[in-house]
Structures are given as C-alpha cells and as structure tokens.
Amino acid sequence: MKKLIIQNVSKQFGEVHALHNVSLALDEGKMLAVLGPSGCGKTTLLRSIAGFETPNAGRIMINDQTLFSPQTNIKPEHRKIGYVPQHGVLFPHLTVANNIAFGLPNTHYQHKAKKEARVNDMLQLVGMDGLGHRMPHELSGGQQQRIALARALAPAPSLVLLDEPFSALDAGLRASLREEVKATLRQIGATAILVTHDQEEALSMADSVAVMRQGQCIQVADPVTLYQYPADLDVAHFVGEAITLAATLKAGQADCSFGKLPLAPVCTNEQTDAIIMIRPEQFVPCCHTEQQLAGQVIDTTYYGHNTLVHLKTNAQYGAHHIHIRVSGAHTYAKGEYMGLKIIGDVMAY
Numbered sequence: 426m427k428k429l430i431i432q433n434v435s436k437q438f439g440e441v442h443a444l445h446n447v448s449l450a451l452d453e454g455k456m457l458a459v460l461g462p463s464g465c466g467k468t469t470l471l472r473s474i475a476g477f478e479t480p481n482a483g484r485i486m487i488n489d490q491t492l493f494s495p496q497t498n499i500k501p502e503h504r505k506i507g508y509v510p511q512h513g514v515l516f517p518h519l520t521v522a523n524n525i526a527f528g529l530p531n532t533h534y535q536h537k538a539k540k541e542a543r544v545n546d547m548l549q550l551v552g553m554d555g556l557g558h559r560m561p562h563e564l565s566g567g568q569q570q571r572i573a574l575a576r577a578l579a580p581a582p583s584l585v586l587l588d589e590p591f592s593a594l595d596a597g598l599r600a601s602l603r604e605e606v607k608a609t610l611r612q613i614g615a616t617a618i619l620v621t622h623d624q625e626e627a628l629s630m631a632d633s634v635a636v637m638r639q640g641q642c643i644q645v646a647d648p649v650t651l652y653q654y655p656a657d658l659d660v661a662h663f664v665g666e667a668i669t670l671a672a673t674l675k676a677g678q679a680d681c682s683f684g685k686l687p688l689a690p691v692c693t694n695e696q697t698d699a700i701i702m703i704r705p706e707q708f709v710p711c712c713h714t715e716q717q718l719a720g721q722v723i724d725t726t727y728y729g730h731n732t733l734v735h736l737k738t739n740a741q742y743g744a745h746h747i748h749i750r751v752s753g754a755h756t757y758a759k760g761e762y763m764g765l766k767i768i769g770d771v772m773a774y
C-alpha cells in the first residue's frame with residue numbers, strides 16, 4: 426500500500442524553481458533516500474511534506490489523506506509527521522526524558538505513568554535506557570541524535586523525515602549510527618524519508634533512492650539498480666566512481682577498445698555510437714588465459730579493504746588512464762603489468 430504520494434509538486438522562491446513537478450511514492454514501512462547536490466531542492470521537498478513550506482502546485486497525500494493541494498493545506502502539527510533535523514535539536518533546558526515527552530499529545534497521555542512508560546520504551550528503542558535524567562549537554566553528538574530520533578518517533582508518526590541527521594558527526598560514528606537508525610526504523614516498521622548528499626549513506630540505508638537535480642527528480646530506483654543502471658552520466662558520476670569510453674553498439678554488445686562487452690538489458694539506445702559506463706570494481710585481476718585487457722600500474726592508493734589502482738591500458742587497449750578498484754588483500758607495485766577481465770554488463774548513453 427502506498428503510504429505517501431507526492432504528485433507534481435512545484436515550489437518557487439522568486440526566480441528560483443526549488444522544486445519542479447516532483448512526483449514520488451513510498452510504500453508503508455519503507456525508507457526512501459532523497460539524494461542530490463547542495464541546492465537541488467532536497468530540504469524544500471522535506472519541508473513541503475512536513476508543512477513548513479507551502480508549494481505553488483501539486484498534491485501531497487499520506488494514507489489517502491490530502492495534506493496539501495491547491496485547496497488544502499493541513500497545518501504541520503496536524504500532519505502526524507516526525508522530523509529529525511541536522512543538529513542542535515534538543516531543548517537544552519529539558520532533561521532527555523522531557524525532550525522525548527515533549528511531542529506526546531496530552532489527549533492520549535493524560536496519565537504520568539503512561540507518558541513515562543512511553544518515554545522509557547523510546548529510550549530502550551534507541552539503546553539509551555536509564556539516561557532519561559541527563560541534560561542534553563551531558564550527551565555525545567551521536568547520543569543527542571538518537572534522542573532526537575526517539576523524540577520524533579514517540580508520538581508514533583505516520584511518516585518520519587530525517588534531514589541529513591548524521592552530517593554533524595565524525596565518519597566512524599556516522600557509519601555505526603546509520604546502521605542503528607536503519608535497524609530501529611525497521612524494528613518498528615516506520616515509513617521514512619532520509620535527505621542526504623552522501624551517496625554511500627543513501628545506497629546503504631534506503632530501500633529506494635530518488636536522485637534530484639535542479640529541483641527535479643531525475644531517477645527513482647532501488648540502490649542496486651541506481652548504481653548499476655543510472656539514468657544518465659551525471660547520475661552515474663554522482664552515485665559512484667565511473668569509467669567512461671566511446672563504443673559502437675550492435676546486437677546487445679558495446680564494441681570498445683576493451684573488446685566486446687555485454688550491454689545492460691535496460692539499454693534501449695537507438696544510436697550506434699555511444700559512451701559506455703563501467704564501474705571500477707567491474708575490473709578484476711585475472712590469469713593470462715582469462716585476460717580481456719592488460720595495463721601497467723602507474724600508482725596505487727591503499728584503503729585496507731580495497732585498493733584504487735591508477736592504470737594505463739596497453740596500446741592495443743586504447744592506452745586509457747583508468748582508476749580501478751581491486752581487493753586490498755593483494756598489493757601492486759608501480760610499473761607492474763596487470764591482466765584484467767571485466768565482469769557484468771555495461772551501460773551506454
């Protein structure tokens with residue numbers, strides 16, 4: 426069942442088209458990541474869903490109820506939406522428990538004991554039971570974001586909006602908190618939208634990813650499809666590293682200086698001359714008998730789990746400078762020759 430439906434939503438600030446005919450849908454219990462560069466309209470979209478911004482056109486519906494249309498504009502406090510902003514969100518003069526209790530409606534929680542029970546449930550959910558008496562300044566950055574999530578989830582909202590919630594945290598904490606938040610939202614079956622400009626965050630956390638550019642939604646797909654089959658070259662470069670080269674297309678194959686490579690089935694390219702896109706990890710070192718191309722190592726950057734190898738392909742393979750990703754288990758020396766095969770199919774544009 427579709428939980429959230431966004432139809433042709435547009436928002437202008439003077440001359441700026443912050444959102445232009447954006448349409449999206451999200452199933453119950455799923456997480457959508459909205460991914461795009463700075464200024465593409467991500468926050469405006471989130472604020473329009475929350476009701477903090479009034480679109481110029483379009484329709485926004487949750488559970489078949491219209492929250493916004495040219496005739497309707499439900500107030501933010503009546504939309505049953507939880508919001509987790511970037512940082513600095515907790516009320517500094519309230520304890521952790523009172524921060525979480527803040528959004529609980531008195532109509533449902535008249536009794537103190539019921540409110541306390543809900544707060545304790547939320548503290549447990551985010552792995553911080555027993556810390557309700559603390560003040561926000563007595564918490565680490567990661568703990569503060571967990572409490573912000575607990576506060577947003579406490580009133581059991583229909584939809585949770587997360588606006589770059591990890592951006593103020595250091596890389597290690599970011600990665601672990603991502604996993605925790607994903608698990609917490611899954612555990613309670615929450616429907617959520619995560620805004621981020623970090624492709625790794627979008628791909629690793631969400632069930633589907635919407636890529637935005639200049640106020641428009643360019644592609645919506647599950648992470649694997651988005652990464653392997655990006656809609657255009659800009660999206661390809663935005664969601665990961667990409668190697669591009671000229672090719673001639675014929676009968677489901679791309680003929681390029683690396684040989685004949687299978688085209689992705691989604692390629693419906695009519696023209697014969699195209700640019701193909703290969704991901705760096707599709708290049709796999711192999712023995713001489715399997716080898717599709719070879720090159721000489723110019724430089725390497727070691728990342729532990731994998732190594733980025735700057736390679737110049739041999740003259741018969743086009744003398745291209747490419748950066749490929751190979752397992753970190755084996756080290757490569759400058760000047761060494763590598764034999765490679767290419768796995769999977771390639772996209773053409």
Ligand SMILES: Nc1ncnc2c1ncn2[C@@H]1O[C@H](COP(=O)(O)OP(=O)(O)OP(=O)(O)O)[C@@H](O)[C@H]1O
Binds near residue numbers: 461
């Ligand atoms: N209140 C406003 N008044 C005027 N222009 C605005 C306003 N809010 C946003 N904009 C403009 O609308 C466009 C989209 O902004 P938005 O904040 O939605 O982008 P974003 O993708 O969230 O960017 P970031 O990742 O930097 O937060 C930008 O050009 C921005 O300058």
